[in-house]
Every structure is written in structure tokens, then in C-alpha cells.
Amino acid sequence: MSGDLRDGRIVIVGASLAGLRAAETLREKGFAGSLTLVGEDPRPPYDRPPLSKQVLLGRVPAEDTGLPLRRPVDAQWKLGVRATGLDPIEKRVLLANGEQLPFDRLLITTGTRARPWPNPAEAALDGVFTLRTSEDAGRIAERLDAGPRRVLVIGAGFTGSEIASACRERGLDVTVAERGPAPLVGALGGSFGALAAKLQRAHGVDLRCGVTVTALTGNGRLTGAELSDGSRIEADIAVVALGAIRNTEWLAESGLAAGPRGLACDAGCRAFNMYGIVTDDVFVAGDVARFPHPLFEYQLLSLEHWGNAVEQAEVAAHNMVSPGPLRRPHLAVPAFWSSQFGLNIKSVGVPTFSDQVVLAQGSPKEARLVAVYGYRGRVTAAVSVNQAKSLEYYQRLIETAAPFPPEPVGTDRPEPMTPVPSDVPDPAVLSHGPTVALTGHLPDRRLTLVRR
Amino acid sequence: MAADTLFHRITDYANRADPYPLYAELRESGVTRQQDGSYLVGAYHEIAALLHDPRISSDRRNRTAADAAATCEEDLPVSFIAMDDPEHNRLRRLAMRPFGPPHTPGRIDAMHGEIARIADELIAGLRGKDRIDVVDDFAYPLPVTVICRLLGVPREDEPRFHAWTQEIIASFDPTPGEDLAERQRSGLESRRTMGRYLGELAEKRRGHPSDDMLSAFVNDEGPDGRLTQPEIMATSVLLLIAGHETTVNLITNGVLTLLRHPEELERLRRRPELMPRAVEELLRYEPPVQMLPQRSPLADIEVLGTTVPKGAPLILVLASGNRDPLRFRDPDRFDPTREDNRHLGFGSGVHSCFGAPLARLEVQLALTTLIRHLDNPRLVEDPPPYRRSPVLRGPRHLPIERDTTGT
Ligand SMILES: Cc1cc2nc3c(=O)[nH]c(=O)nc-3n(C[C@H](O)[C@H](O)[C@H](O)COP(=O)(O)OP(=O)(O)OC[C@H]3O[C@@H](n4cnc5c(N)ncnc54)[C@H](O)[C@@H]3O)c2cc1C
Ligand code: HEM
Numbered sequence: 001m002s003g004d005l006r007d008g009r010i011v012i013v014g015a016s017l018a019g020l021r022a023a024e025t026l027r028e029k030g031f032a033g034s035l036t037l038v039g040e041d042p043r044p045p046y047d048r049p050p051l052s053k054q055v056l057l058g059r060v061p062a063e064d065t066g067l068p069l070r071r072p073v074d075a076q077w078k079l080g081v082r083a084t085g086l087d088p089i090e091k092r093v094l095l096a097n098g099e100q101l102p103f104d105r106l107l108i109t110t111g112t113r114a115r116p117w118p119n120p121a122e123a124a125l126d127g128v129f130t131l132r133t134s135e136d137a138g139r140i141a142e143r144l145d146a147g148p149r150r151v152l153v154i155g156a157g158f159t160g161s162e163i164a165s166a167c168r169e170r171g172l173d174v175t176v177a178e179r180g181p182a183p184l185v186g187a188l189g190g191s192f193g194a195l196a197a198k199l200q201r202a203h204g205v206d207l208r209c210g211v212t213v214t215a216l217t218g219n220g221r222l223t224g225a226e227l228s229d230g231s232r233i234e235a236d237i238a239v240v241a242l243g244a245i246r247n248t249e250w251l252a253e254s255g256l257a258a259g260p261r262g263l264a265c266d267a268g269c270r271a272f273n274m275y276g277i278v279t280d281d282v283f284v285a286g287d288v289a290r291f292p293h294p295l296f297e298y299q300l301l302s303l304e305h306w307g308n309a310v311e312q313a314e315v316a317a318h319n320m321v322s323p324g325p326l327r328r329p330h331l332a333v334p335a336f337w338s339s340q341f342g343l344n345i346k347s348v349g350v351p352t353f354s355d356q357v358v359l360a361q362g363s364p365k366e367a368r369l370v371a372v373y374g375y376r377g378r379v380t381a382a383v384s385v386n387q388a389k390s391l392e393y394y395q396r397l398i399e400t401a402a403p404f405p406p407e408p409v410g411t412d413r414p415e416p417m418t419p420v421p422s423d424v425p426d427p428a429v430l431s432h433g434p435t436v437a438l439t440g441h442l443p444d445r446r447l448t449l450v451r452r
Numbered sequence: 453m454a455a456d457t458l459f460h461r462i463t464d465y466a467n468r469a470d471p472y473p474l475y476a477e478l479r480e481s482g483v484t485r486q487q488d489g490s491y492l493v494g495a496y497h498e499i500a501a502l503l504h505d506p507r508i509s510s511d512r513r514n515r516t517a518a519d520a521a522a523t524c525e526e527d528l529p530v531s532f533i534a535m536d537d538p539e540h541n542r543l544r545r546l547a548m549r550p551f552g553p554p555h556t557p558g559r560i561d562a563m564h565g566e567i568a569r570i571a572d573e574l575i576a577g578l579r580g581k582d583r584i585d586v587v588d589d590f591a592y593p594l595p596v597t598v599i600c601r602l603l604g605v606p607r608e609d610e611p612r613f614h615a616w617t618q619e620i621i622a623s624f625d626p627t628p629g630e631d632l633a634e635r636q637r638s639g640l641e642s643r644r645t646m647g648r649y650l651g652e653l654a655e656k657r658r659g660h661p662s663d664d665m666l667s668a669f670v671n672d673e674g675p676d677g678r679l680t681q682p683e684i685m686a687t688s689v690l691l692l693i694a695g696h697e698t699t700v701n702l703i704t705n706g707v708l709t710l711l712r713h714p715e716e717l718e719r720l721r722r723r724p725e726l727m728p729r730a731v732e733e734l735l736r737y738e739p740p741v742q743m744l745p746q747r748s749p750l751a752d753i754e755v756l757g758t759t760v761p762k763g764a765p766l767i768l769v770l771a772s773g774n775r776d777p778l779r780f781r782d783p784d785r786f787d788p789t790r791e792d793n794r795h796l797g798f799g800s801g802v803h804s805c806f807g808a809p810l811a812r813l814e815v816q817l818a819l820t821t822l823i824r825h826l827d828n829p830r831l832v833e834d835p836p837p838y839r840r841s842p843v844l845r846g847p848r849h850l851p852i853e854r855d856t857t858g859t
């Protein structure tokens with residue numbers, strides 16, 4: 001490409017939150033060349049957080065979740081088309097319809113998809129769903145409207161717990177099956193999980209932990225499920241919430257450091273190739289990215305967070321049209337929220353990057369608290385329940401690597417403050433994947449050394 | 453001039469019409485101890501951080517120097533605006549139950565028609581007058597009528613609670629001076645009288661529920677129980693005062709600002725759908741609550757390199773933060789279409805304004821209705837005469853003239 005970064009051809013693969021925000025930012029920064037967005041989903045970009053909340057409650061129709069445009073984006077949209085490959089030498093994206101898109105710079109924002117139920121025959125039963133797209137949410141909401149006798153939710157991560165919450169709010173019976181010891185442990189650790197378990201049961205959820213679903217049964221139509229403890233339950237609907245799979249398969253032959261944990265990049269969102277060498281024309285952002293973070297020992301982080309997708313997309317877009325010295329690092333402290341069972345949960349930092357946790361404010365009995373996480377004596381995360389107002393204070397402690405346990409502050413706290421183990425599990429024992437994963441220091445490919 | 457006289461100059465009535473140059477000086481000078489021992493903060497990011505900092509208290513009993521405004525007696529506790537969590541949270545939730553989500557999500561929306569009607573009636577009362585006092589004729593009666601309906605207070609009692617309200621507001625005016633102790637004593641006395649008055653009104657509704665908040669306080673019970681009788685008194689005094697003494701200033705500041713920017717007034721007259729954003733800009737540009745005078749740190753804290761000692765009065769100057777060039781582009785420009793506008797007009801953090809959705813609706817409707825009916829409006833006096841308080845700042849009167857041909 002000519003030295004002028006404001007011109008040329010940019011292709012974005014993945015036309016959802018990160019892809020859209022990047023496209024807007026490129027135009028805002030004065031990029032005047034051609035811009036093409038490729039998206040497998042035929043719908044224009046929409047927002048996913050409402051899918052497991054307002055949409056399942058029937059308050060917002062699934063079609064009404066479109067993402068508002070921040071500014072007009074002059075671009076070519078290729079929706080309903082899958083990218084199937086990338087030729088890094090010729091600099092072309094290959095599409096399922098046979099088309100090839102040449103680019104000067106490429107942004108990859110292909111995100112994740114729902115992990116399907118492993119038995120395809122059972123997964124095909126009428127009444128078995130996963131939840132990732134607006135179409136999924138629309139179909140589930142329709143079934144919930146019909147008043148099923150019981151809903152089975154498989155996996156008690158954030159998505160599974162939000163689904164269970166929506167069912168209870170609609171007055172539906174719901175069973176949640178989770179392989180781990182409690183809900184939300186994957187993201188928030190065991191102490192928090194115990195609280196979540198109590199809460200779900202108080203809201204009438206039939207919560208079964210430490211079990212797996214061994215079979216979904218039915219004859220064309222789902223009728224029930226068998227559990228590893230020998231019990232069985234009857235249900236008309238099962239929502240499989242086993243976490244996410246990163247959409248990287250299409251990059252298998254591209255020579256990039258792409259694998260099941262995402263596509264690795266540097267702090268400036270530039271993708272690594274399989275040798276760990278950084279590329280200068282392929283960028284990545286959003287749920288599909290794995291990026292190094294200085295606050296977490298430069299380990300590569302994989303996040304499934306709305307806020308991260310937006311901020312990383314903005315940084316990637318900026319760097320795509322800025323010369324080297326003006327590029328910015330993506331250093332934002334990870335943050336996400338969830339609403340379930342009448343609670344507003346917010347998290348900053350990386351709770352799984354911890355060995356201890358302490359109740360710093362509020363009281364679990366009133367379901368209003370801030371828990372602060374520490375790793376080897378410094379603050380690494382904080383999670384609030386119905387008490388988000390002071391989270392900024394704790395974010396500052398994370399950013400400055402303040403000592404853990406934090407100094408007791410304020411008038412609304414337990415006495416004394418006693419740290420306990422945070423009990424972060426090995427992700428292998430969970431039904432659902434964690435929504436934040438520390439994925440080590442290495443790009444994802446195992447290299448086979450060929451000696452000639 | 454010396455930085456430690458800033459508070460004195462800001463509160464000086466002579467500077468009421470335009471305190472903004474002093475705020476610029478405040479932001480320049482960082483955080484300095486004032487002659488009276490208080491600390492002023494005027495920078496946006498620092499104010500925002502302090503409002504989310506659990507080490508900052510709103511409870512004046514945590515101040516080192518005793519303070520009559522903090523007096524709290526069994527028969528009349530302080531209201532939740534002057535308390536810390538967890539008590540503050542419990543009382544705020546109980547008060548919110550009949551007012552907003554999650555328990556009463558539709559209350560404010562349902563008042564839309566009624567507020568518009570009240571505004572129209574006030575306008576109708578001005579027919580034929582070519583000279584109007586925006587404050588007495590419109591900006592004051594509107595929110596008073598609204599809050600009376602909402603709480604269930606007879607509108608005709610306004611002269612009584614108006615007098616008490618003025619005493620109470622004067623007692624929270626932090627202007628240093630000899631009369632402070634005296635003001636605080638009479639403020640307390642008025643709070644007690646007003647609390648008794650509202651408590652009796654609520655008591656009359658026990659067992660006779662009607663669709664107002666006082667009735668809900670005595671008759672409804674949620675999972676957190678209900679307010680005690682002294683808590684009802686303290687809370688309804690707070691709601692009645694907070695519910696109109698601020699809104700009147702925003703409406704008046706709005707009219708004044710628009711008359712000073714006639715091209716913007718014209719644009720809003722043509723495109724009333726721009727009003728919501730214009731109201732946010734007014735909350736930034738001329739906020740009715742200029743400063744929060746009742747914070748103090750629970751431990752020694754550092755702000756912009758200065759240690760503010762535990763228990764010292766810490767005054768957060770919201771109106772200065774709203775003009776901070778480190779946060780807002782072109783901060784001294786009134787731009788009703790401003791996009792990035794997270795102003796501090798309603799505060800922030802756990803005490804952020806309880807009534808904000810109602811206030812927004814009232815002021816949007818008030819200004820839209822008023823400018824639709826003003827033909828060629830002109831300021832008679834600029835600046836207009838201001839009310840005393842440097843905290844709840846706004847014109848005492850705003851005389852304007854208009855053409856009356858045809859009305
Ligand atoms: C039900 C649900 C609830 C959520 N709730 C919250 C919440 O409360 N808080 C929070 O912080 N986060 C939440 N999230 C996560 C948040 O939505 C994601 O972090 C965000 O969507 C990530 O955006 P993205 O653009 O990186 O990826 P995605 O939104 O996954 O978008 C990727 C896009 O790429 C397309 N694509 C994939 N492969 C290809 C290909 N080969 N060719 C072309 N196109 C392709 C996909 O069709 C998709 O449109 C939730 C997610 C879900 C599913
Ligand atoms: C334009 C109008 C208004 C403005 C500018 C305004 C501004 C503010 C500000 C700045 C605070 C924060 C105080 C602090 O942090 O110490 C506050 C709190 C409060 N406001 Fe408003 N307000 C307005 C209207 C209203 C209305 C209409 C009501 C009532 C219906 C109301 C009720 C309250 C209450 C109860 C609090 C205390 C909240 C708490 O301590 O948790 N306000 N307001």
C-alpha cells in the first residue's frame with residue numbers, strides 16, 4: 001500500500017459489535033478508501049446483551065435489538081456471507097460464495113458462537129436451543145410465551161444464569177444443571193458462586209450442581225433429560241449454555257496464530273502469525289482476540305465482554321490508519337455487567353487472576369456488596385452486586401496495583417475484613433467456559449519443527 | 453488573588469451573577485485549604501472520583517468541627533441525603549418504592565399529561581400581560597404544584613412551607629460569617645415544624661390510601677419493611693424541598709440562557725425535539741446545584757497532591773467541574789446539541805439525584821411550553837437579581853417583556 005494510510009482498501013470480517021464500531025472509527029479518523037464488511041449473519045449488526053435479558057422476558061422483540069449507528073458509515077456490506085479463508089501472501093479474503101476480496105489492511109472481528117450440544121441427534125430434537133444470535137433469542141422467547149411445563153438450562157455461567165432468571169421472572173419452572181460446584185464460579189470463583197447458588201434457589205430455581213446432563217431424551221420432540229447422578233427430569237425446552245467457541249476455523253490455513261482460544265495479537269491489536277511474529281496488515285478485535293495485558297503479567301487475555309469489544313475495536317481502527325509512533329495500546333481494564341434475579345452485577349479487572357477475595361463493602365445478606373480480589377498481595381479485580389457506584393474507586397486500586405487486602409474504607413463494611421481463598425477453578429471442571437480466560441504467553445499453534 | 457480566599461469570594465453575594473471566572477481560578481489553583489478550614493475541589497475528574505469514593509462521607513457528624521446543621525434528634529433524624537450507606541441505601545430504597553423502578557416504574561411517565569396541563573394553565577393565566585416575572589409567574593409555581601400532587605400536600609399550604617423552606621435553605625448556605633450559627637438554629641427549628649406538618653398529613657392517610665407518596669409511605673409495606681414515623685417526616689421534608697427548590701432554578705436559568713442566545717431559542721422553538729439535549733446542556737452550563745457543601749473524608753485522603761485531613765469540610769464545586777476544559781471541549785460555550793455531556797448537574801455516585809427523571813420531564817415541558825408562547829421575548833435586566841444562596845443558585849426574579857399582539 002502507498003504510504004498514505006487514509007486510503008486503500010480495508011476489509012472487516014465479522015459485522016457485529018466490534019466490526020461496526022471499528023468501521024465507524026475508521027471513517028471518523030478520516031479513512032477515505034474503500035471499506036467492506038463481511039458478516040455471516042444476514043441481519044445488520046445488533047446488540048447481544050439484551051438477548052438473554054429483555055428479549056427472553058418478552059419486553060423487547062428480538063428484531064428490535066439493532067445497534068444504533070454512531071455516525072454514517074460509507075461501506076459495502078456483504079451480509080449473509082461467510083469468510084472461508086485468508087490468503088496472506090496475495091492479501092485476499094476468500095468468501096463462501098467464491099468471491100475473493102483483496103485488501104490492504106484486514107480487521108478480524110469474527111467473535112464467538114455458542115458451543116453446541118455434543119450429541120448431534122439430541123441437539124436436533126425440537127425444543128433444544130443455544131443462545132447467541134437474535135434469531136436464537138426470538139425462537140426461545142416464542143417457546144417461553146407458549147408456557148412450557150419446565151425449562152432445562154445446561155450450564156450456569158452468566159448466560160445460563162440470565163436465562164434461568166428470565167424464566168423465573170416469567171413464572172416458569174426451571175432446572176439448571178451445572179458440572180461445577182456452583183453458578184458463576186468460572187468467572188467469579190467459589191466464594192461468589194456459593195452466594196449465587198443461594199440466590200438462585202431463593203428465586204425458585206431447581207439448581208443441580210456437580211452433575212452433568214448425560215442425555216437429552218425425546219422422540220422428535222424433547223421430553224426430558226438424564227443426569228449423571230441417575231436422576232431424570234422432564235422438560236419441554238432445553239437451552240444449552242455451555243460457553244462459546246471462537247470463530248477461528250476459517251483462519252486454519254492462514255498462517256496466523258489462530259486456534260480454539262482465539263487469534264493472538266499484540267497490545268496494538270496487530271495479529272501474530274504462527275511463529276509469534278507480528279503482522280502489520282492484519283488486525284483483530286473483540287471476543288475473537290487474545291491480547292497481552294500489562295496488569296495481568298502480560299498474559300494473553302480472552303474476554304467475552306461488550307465493553308472490551310468496543311474499546312478494542314476503536315484502538316484497532318485507530319492503529320490501522322495511524323503511522324507507528326501514533327499508535328495506541330489497548331490497555332483498558334476489563335469490565336462487564338450482568339443482570340439476573342433482580343441483581344445488577346458488575347466486574348472490573350480479572351477475578352480469575354486471583355488467589356484471595358475479601359468482602360470489602362455491603363453485606364451478602366442484603367445482596368448488596370463489593371468483593372475485592374487479590375493475587376499475591378495486590379488488587380486485581382472487584383465485583384459489585386447492586387453497589388456499582390464505588391467500583392470506580394476499586395478500579396483505581398487495580399490500575400495502581402494497590403496492596404491486597406485493600407485498606408478498610410467507608411462506613412458500609414463488615415468488621416473485620418477477612419480474606420478467604422477465591423477458589424478459582426480449573427476451567428476443565430465447568431459446564432460453561434469462563435467469560436474471561438487467561439491464556440498464557442504463547443501464540444496458539446504448536447509448531448512441528450521440520451528438519452531437512 | 454490568594455487561593456485561600458476563593459471560598460470567601462465564591463460565596464460573596466457580589467459574585468453571584470457570574471461565579472464562573474472564580475471557578476476557573478479554582479481549577480487553576482488545585483486543592484487548597486480555605487481560611488475557614490474547608491477544602492474546595494473544582495476539577496471534573498477529581499470531583500467524579502470523590503463522588504464514587506467510599507472514603508467520603510455525606511454525614512456532617514463525621515466532621516471534626518461541631519456543626520449545628522448536623523444535629524440529629526430522636527424525633528427528627530437527618531434525611532438520607534445527609535447519611536452514609538448502609539442507612540442511606542435502606543432509606544433511599546424505601547423512598548424510591550412508590551416513586552420509580554423497579555417497584556413503580558410508570559409513575560413519572562404517567563405524570564406527563566398532568567405536568568403539561570399545569571404548564572398550560574400557568575401560561576393561560578398570563579394572557580394579555582406584556583411583562584412577566586418568569587420566576588413568580590411560571591418557574592416557581594410549576595414544580596411546586598407538581599411536587600404537591602406527587603407527595604399529597606395541599607397546594608394552598610404553599611405560603612406556610614415556603615417560609616420554612618427558605619429558613620432551611622439558608623441554614624445549609626455555607627457562606628462563612630457570624631450569622632451562620634443563628635441561621636443553623638432557625639433552620640433546624642423550621643425543619644422540625646415542617647416535619648411535624650408533613651408527618652400529620654401522612655398520618656391522616658393511614659388506612660385511607662390515596663395515589664400519592666405520603667399515602668404509600670404509611671400504607672404500603674415492602675420486603676424491607678416501611679419507614680418509621682420520624683423517618684417519614686425527615687424524608688418528606690427532603691422530597692418537598694429538593695423537589696422544587698432546584699427545579700425552579702433550572703427553568704429560570706434556562707430561560708435566561710436562551711434569551712442570551714436568541715439563535716438557540718429560535719432553533720428550539722422550531723425543533724422542540726432538541727429540548728431533551730438542551731436541558732442536559734443547561735444542567736452542565738448553569739446547574740441549579742452549584743456545589744455540594746456537606747462532604748468530608750473519613751480518613752486523610754490525597755486530592756491533586758494535597759492532603760485533605762479526616763473530618764475536614766470538603767466542598768465539591770459541581771458547576772466548576774462542568775466547565776473543566778480537561779473534560780469538556782469548549783466548556784464556556786452554551787451548545788444545546790453537545791453530545792459528550794456527562795455533566796455533574798445531578799451529582800454522581802450513591803447520592804446522585806433521586807428525582808432526576810421527574811426534573812428532566814418538568815423542565816423539558818416547562819421550557820417547550822414557555823418558548824412556544826413567548827412572542828419576541830426580551831430581558832429587562834441583565835443580569836437579573838439573584839437569590840442569596842451560592843449553593844442553590846438562580847435568579848430571584850427574571851422580568852421579561854414580550855409582544856402581546858394576538859394573545
Ligand atoms: C446472550 C448474550 C448475552 C450477553 N450479555 C453480556 C453482558 O451482559 N455484558 C457483557 O459485557 N457482555 C455480554 N455479552 C457478550 C457480548 O455480546 C460480546 O462480548 C460481543 O458481542 C462481542 O462482539 P464481537 O463483535 O467481538 O463478536 P460477536 O458479537 O460474536 O460477532 C461476531 C460476528 O462475526 C460473524 N462471523 C463469525 N465468523 C464469520 C465468518 N467466518 N465470516 C463472516 N462472518 C463471521 C458472526 O456472524 C457475528 O456476527 C453477551 C453475549 C450474549 C450472546
Ligand atoms: C433540576 C432539578 C434538580 C437538580 C439540579 C437536582 C440536583 C441534585 C443533586 C446535585 C443531588 C446530589 C446531592 C448530593 O450528592 O449530596 C441531588 C440529590 C437529591 N435530589 Fe435532586 N435535583 C433536582 C430535582 C429533584 C427533584 C424533582 C426531586 C424529588 C422528586 C429531587 C430529590 C432529590 C433527593 C431526594 C436527593 C438525595 C439523594 C440521595 O442522597 O441519595 N431532586 N439532587
